[in-house]
Amino acid sequence: MNKTRVIHYPVQCIVRQPLTPVNIYTVLPGHIRKVVGVKAVHSVGVQLMSTDSYLPVIGYLSLEFNNRQYHIGHIDVPFDNRAEASDAYLDTSIDIVPGSLLSGHYENKVFTGTDYQRANGTVTDKWSNYIVTIYLKALSDD
Amino acid sequence: MKNNKFQRIRLRVSSAGETIRFNAVCDRGFRTIKGIFVSLPQDKAVQGAMLGFRLNNVEVLDDGHEVKNLTATNSVAPNNKFFLFPEKIEAAGGSMEGRYTDGSKYPLLVDNGEDSGVFDPGKVNFKTLAGYTTNPFGVVFPYDVIINIWLTND
Amino acid sequence: MTRGFRYQQVSLRISESGQRVYFNAESHKDYTLLKGISLSVGYEAALFGSTFGFRVNEKKILDESHEAHLLVFGNDVPHNQRMLFFETPVPIHASKLEGIYTDSALQALLGNTSYSPGGGVIPPADVNVKKTFVSGKDIVSYSRVIADAVLVSDNAGVIVGGGGLGTGPVAGSPDPTNPSNPLSVYYPYDVRITMYLSV
Secondary structure, X not given: OOOOEEEEEEEEEEEOOOOOOEEEEEEOOOXXXXXXXXXXXXXXXXXXXXXXXXXXXXXXXXXXXXXXXXXXXXXXXXXXXXXXXXXXXXXXXXXXXOOXXXXXXXXXXXXXXXXXXXXXXXXXXXXXXXXXXXXXXXXXXX | OOXXXXXXXXXXXXXXXXXXXXXXXXOOOOOEEEEEEEEOOOHHHOOOOEEEXXXXXXXXXXXXXXXXXXXXXXXXOHHHOOEEEEEEEEOOOOEEEEEEEOOOOHHHOOOOOOOOOEEOHHHOOHHHHOOOOOOOOOOOOOXXXXXXXXXXXX | OOOOEEEEEEEXXXXXXXXXXXXXXXXXXXXXXXXXXXXXXXXXXXXXXXEEEXXXXXXXXXXXXXXXXXXXXXXXXXXXXXXXXXXXXEEOOOOEEEEEEEOOOOHHHHOOOOOOOOEEEOOHHHHOOOOOEEXXXXXXXEEEOOOOHHHHHHOOOOOOOOOHHHHOOOOOOOOOOOOOOOOOOOOOEEEEEEEEXXX
């Protein structure tokens, strides 16, 4: 096996309320040397709130690497419940400081009405928590 | 002289789970097999169907190879519809052998009871499902499978 | 004589919701590169929330929480693009190939309330509740993960299995006539893993 190889590293984020931004704050494994691609996908949950199989944007993701030193901008996150996958990543070339933070936030943009969250901040039965996964295509030397 | 030929092999599938063996000879006028495309008249018949393929007694696709990976919808441009083999396969009058297995009994599989959950495709035995007269995919029998072999002189 | 390529396949049978199936195989001895991998799952509805981890010679290629639906391709995709191709082919030589498929793995995380009110990153230790890949060991051959009871009772779309065709979908399964869930999952179903090997 080569010393450095390509891995696909997932970071799962749970969204528990429609109106509260989700803070992302996690330490990347020390063996990740470089991130060469990023994509964010809906994993599970939204299908419980929608009869559509495709929604182009359910939220926005803002990501920062290397202890907030490198901001890659905002990524639209779609909901695609069709059995067709895309292995398309957003190309990046980010040298990673070993053991540094991956941070940022995710802002939900769907099902934000009063049907889903009451004035007192609690969610209704119509709301379903959902999971967005950030995939990092990375060079690893483990 | 032409440099391309699409050689067709037509099979008739009469019943759920049927396996059909076939033999054919590649047209002698063409040196290589470039690709393959399997055409089925019903989308529902694609799921679970398998096609094995050997040329001159050398395996090209094993018997468990899914037809799903050898067919395409009309959303795919005609030039992209063929599965192109990763290397040139010498044909030149070679003998082809194949085995097509209908997959419409696929949803009727039973738990194989093996702890690992892994099974050898050769062990799949539909006889245990004798008695089923319908299939959940609603495949209508008989239907014809057309196997298109793309021969070239490239 | 062998060809310069081979599509090595492994099939797994998933018999009930939440089942976790491990396989361990050896790459064909005549081939030295693993260039790509893809999955084919019996029912499209089974894909969402199910995961597939993969490693070669005990080196992780795909995490155990990698989503299965990212490795599956529809018939609208041209054939020769229907794989996750490795940009750097993985060297192999009669290598140990391991995979772990978990049905409905991520659904089990939806009801978790141990995070902040708005949500946040789920710690890897919570995602991979059962560690299968441990160097030098094949510690799991078969196990079952029970989906969170809240999910089963509250959410019509979450699939619980065990019925199979003989008895029809069990209580809590999606209604096949419900447009929000046009496809039902019947258990058992098969997952086929295709690995593209090259000399």
